[in-house]
Amino acid sequence: MAEPQRARPKPTPETQHFWDGTKAGELRLQRCDACAHVYFPPRPFCPSCASRKVSVFKASGKGFLYSYVINHRPAAPGFTPPYAIAVVELAEGPRMMSNIIDCPQTPEALELDMKLEVAFEALDDKITLPVFRPAKG
Amino acid sequence: MRSNQVAVVGAAETTELGVIPNASQLQLHADAALNAIADAGLKLSDIDGFATAVETPQQVCHYLGIKPTWVDGTSVGGCSFMLHVRHAAAAIEAGLCKTVLITHAESGKSMIGKAPRSIPADSLQGQFEAPFGVYGPPSMFPIPVLRFMKTYGITHEQLASVAVVQREWAAKNPRAMMKDPITVADVLNSRMIAYPFRLLQCCLVTDGGGALILTSADRAKDFPRKPVYMMGTGESVETPMVSQMETFNSSRAFKTAGPLAFKEAGIAHKDVDHLMIYDAFAHLPLFGLGDLGFMPHEETGKFIADGNTRPGGKLPLNTNGGGLSYMHSGMYGMYALQESVRQMRGIAPAQVANAKISVCHGVGGMFAASGTIVFTNER
Numbered sequence: 001m002a003e004p005q006r007a008r009p010k011p012t013p014e015t016q017h018f019w020d021g022t023k024a025g026e027l028r029l030q031r032c033d034a035c036a037h038v039y040f041p042p043r044p045f046c047p048s049c050a051s052r053k054v055s056v057f058k059a060s061g062k063g064f065l066y067s068y069v070i071n072h073r074p075a076a077p078g079f080t081p082p083y084a085i086a087v088v089e090l091a092e093g094p095r096m097m098s099n100i101i102d103c104p105q106t107p108e109a110l111e112l113d114m115k116l117e118v119a120f121e122a123l124d125d126k127i128t129l130p131v132f133r134p135a136k137g
Numbered sequence: 138m139r140s141n142q143v144a145v146v147g148a149a150e151t152t153e154l155g156v157i158p159n160a161s162q163l164q165l166h167a168d169a170a171l172n173a174i175a176d177a178g179l180k181l182s183d184i185d186g187f188a189t190a191v192e193t194p195q196q197v198c199h200y201l202g203i204k205p206t207w208v209d210g211t212s213v214g215g216c217s218f219m220l221h222v223r224h225a226a227a228a229i230e231a232g233l234c235k236t237v238l239i240t241h242a243e244s245g246k247s248m249i250g251k252a253p254r255s256i257p258a259d260s261l262q263g264q265f266e267a268p269f270g271v272y273g274p275p276s277m278f279p280i281p282v283l284r285f286m287k288t289y290g291i292t293h294e295q296l297a298s299v300a301v302v303q304r305e306w307a308a309k310n311p312r313a314m315m316k317d318p319i320t321v322a323d324v325l326n327s328r329m330i331a332y333p334f335r336l337l338q339c340c341l342v343t344d345g346g347g348a349l350i351l352t353s354a355d356r357a358k359d360f361p362r363k364p365v366y367m368m369g370t371g372e373s374v375e376t377p378m379v380s381q382m383e384t385f386n387s388s389r390a391f392k393t394a395g396p397l398a399f400k401e402a403g404i405a406h407k408d409v410d411h412l413m414i415y416d417a418f419a420h421l422p423l424f425g426l427g428d429l430g431f432m433p434h435e436e437t438g439k440f441i442a443d444g445n446t447r448p449g450g451k452l453p454l455n456t457n458g459g460g461l462s463y464m465h466s467g468m469y470g471m472y473a474l475q476e477s478v479r480q481m482r483g484i485a486p487a488q489v490a491n492a493k494i495s496v497c498h499g500v501g502g503m504f505a506a507s508g509t510i511v512f513t514n515e516r
Contacts, residue, residue, distance in 0.1 A: 007256075009264035019264075041265050041381070067284035067385050069276060070332035076272035082332070085270050087280060087380045097266045097380035107332060112287050129268055 006078030008127055015042045017056050022128040027059045027118045029092055040094035061118035062135065063090040070105055088116055088132050102133040140402055141516045143226040144357035144364035147177025147350030148478040151242065154464050155314055157344040161250030165242030165346040166197050173238065173348035178361045184350075186234030188225060190217035190241065190468065197240055207234035213374060214501025215415060215468040217241075218349070219394075219508025222474065223370035225351045235352060241471035242346025262378055277503045278418045279334045281385030285420060285434075286333070288386045293333060295438030297324035299419040300337045300461050302447045307458025309448065309487035314341050315462040338419035340465035347471040349478070354516060365481040368494070369402025369511035371395060379503040388500070390507035391428035395498060398509035399430070402494075406431050410492035411480045412452055413473040415499045416459040422446070425498050429509070453489045456480065470499035474510065481514040 011019045018041075021028030031038045032046035033053040045052045068086040075081040084105045089095045101119060103109050115135035122128045149172035151157070151165050160168065166189065174181060181202055188209035189197050198205055209224045211217055218241055225237040244251045256263045271277045285291060301321055307313035319337060327336040357364035373393035376382060383389050399406075406429075414425035422441060427434030431452070440446070446454035457463040457476040464472060477497040479485040495512045 006270075007263065007267035008258060009268050010257075010259035011264065012259050015261075015264055041261050041378075067281055069279050069282075069334075071270060071272070071276045072329045072331060074272055074275075076267075076270040076276070079270045079272075082329075083270055085276060085280065085331075087385075095380060097269045097271070097378075099269050112283060123268075 004077035006123065007076065008123055014044055018042050019127060021058070022120055022130050023126070025120055027061050027130050028056050029059045029090070029094060030054050030056055038092045038094060040096055060091045063088045063116050063132065065100070065110065065112055065114045065116055066095055067112065068100070068110055070107070070110070084110055086132065096130070099131045100133065101131050138227055138230065138370065138401060140368045141366040141513065142354050143229050143351055144354045144366045145349055145478050145512075146352050146357050146360040146362060146364055147173040147179065147348070148475055149173040149176045149348055150472065150475055151346040154312055154345040155343050156246050157244070158247050158249070160244070162242055162244040163192065163196065163200055163250055165244060165344065166192060166240045167201055169242055169346035169348040170201055170238055170240050173350050176362065177350045179236065179350065183236050184238045186225060186228060186237035188221035188237065188239045190221070191243070203238070205234070207237070213506035215417065216470040216499025216501040216506055216508040217468065218471045218474055219497065219499040219510050220372045222349065222351065222367065222510050223372055223508065226367045226370060229351060229353055235356070237351045238348060239351070240346065240348045241468055243466035243468055244344050245465070245467035246342050246344045266378055266380060274417065274503065275330045275334070275339050277379050279331050279420065280379050281382065281504070282333055282420045284385035285423070289435045289438070291423065291438040293325060294321050295442045296333070296338065296419050296423070297321045298442040299416070299422055300324050302441060302444070303416065303455050303459040303461045305447050306456050306487055307462035310458050310463060311486060313458040313463045314343060315458070334418060337461070340417045340460035340469065341462070343464045343466050345464055345466045345472070347475045349474060363482050363514060365478050366513050366516055367510060368513045369398040369400065369404070371397025371401070371509045372507065374506040375504060377502060377505050382504055387428050387434065388424055388504045388507065390504060391424060391498070391500070394507040394509040395429035398496070398511050402511035404494060404511065408494050409452070409496050411456065411477065411489045411495040412454045413477050413495070413497040414454060415469055415473055416455055416461055417465065417469065417500065419461065421500060422454060429496070429498060448487060456485060456487045456489065470501070470508070473497050473499060477510070477512050481512050
């Protein structure tokens, strides 16, 4: 029997640009052309002013650690505990759930507000996940 | 909605609580419903309005043999029953039905006749949360805690004291699952589940159910039990994704539902004799005390650690032992409502003397939804 697999996202028409972006090594967000609101998760209209005129843009990939848990049990399929489940606040404003790599998964190493930068982890040839690592410098 | 026009005239939990290996989830609905109907001195044929969550109204109505003219299948998580109470009160006031039955049951432990909860891979949660290792409420609900602690200076010891105090209440309750006293050290030494939370800061997993019967206040005086009136109600939803809450320093759904209920009831916080705040995990009473406006969030941890919510304290909170020590079948809101009704009837195992106003505040999902009911036993 195969090893249990990490939950694999299945893109929809509204989110395809995001997953195309991660595969190309870009973190893509959306900005409203009418009110300039930047938002996530993806949708083809602005959740602030309801305008349908919105644009996709490449985000800086920079952010900070907003909050997290270090999950011990039960562990999700494909994960070895303990592992951190983090919420990152992006420089552009939106927050997203992710994982923190290149960092011990401990309360001592994972300091709230620490600066992070995006990295990309390929699940397979179609899906690449955005993860974050401590920012250099 | 006008205050005190609708009352609870029947209230009961399932005959057993805890581990019930001899009944399906659907049968637990029926057991709770039949107990509530007996409590109200009614027949099933008297019920013309029905509400439930997770199971559909048609499923439970058919099983019980109820022929309703009004149904509500609002299913927003564990506070669905607070919303049902609010909606039922509006329906009764509008003349859509006269006597509403609300049921909850969950075979949360034994998993008999219970559909597994699953997250579709093409949902927003399936795309933007599930791939990062969330796996059930213990990995999701505590995600805001570290930010909340940092913002307000809340300590691990204070968050541990929530479980300690609630165990004190549970010790007075023969039906509570966990009754042995615990200390802050016990909590902080219990098995790690999802840092910063340990086993004793996470709710129980049990089987059980409960049911309520509501009718107009004018009819309520002819029922055998002391009526418990709906003085004020509120509800809201925010997001199904905990990562997308507006802030981790409070819950927008709490801050909407709670004040709506207080305003409708026309009460101030000092008028509250008894309080229930749905405690799936130990941080929820702190969010609730702050978001409902009892005190600034900064003071909530110290308030509980200092013993203000324990037996004999000035604000009795979660007097059945809560989801941490009484029971938690998965959607605990119904049990919080049952305890508020018992307190207003004056028959709770840990009765608060002369309590006249009870506030019952529920959460659904991971801060996804909220419902608040203000009860009173005086009209």
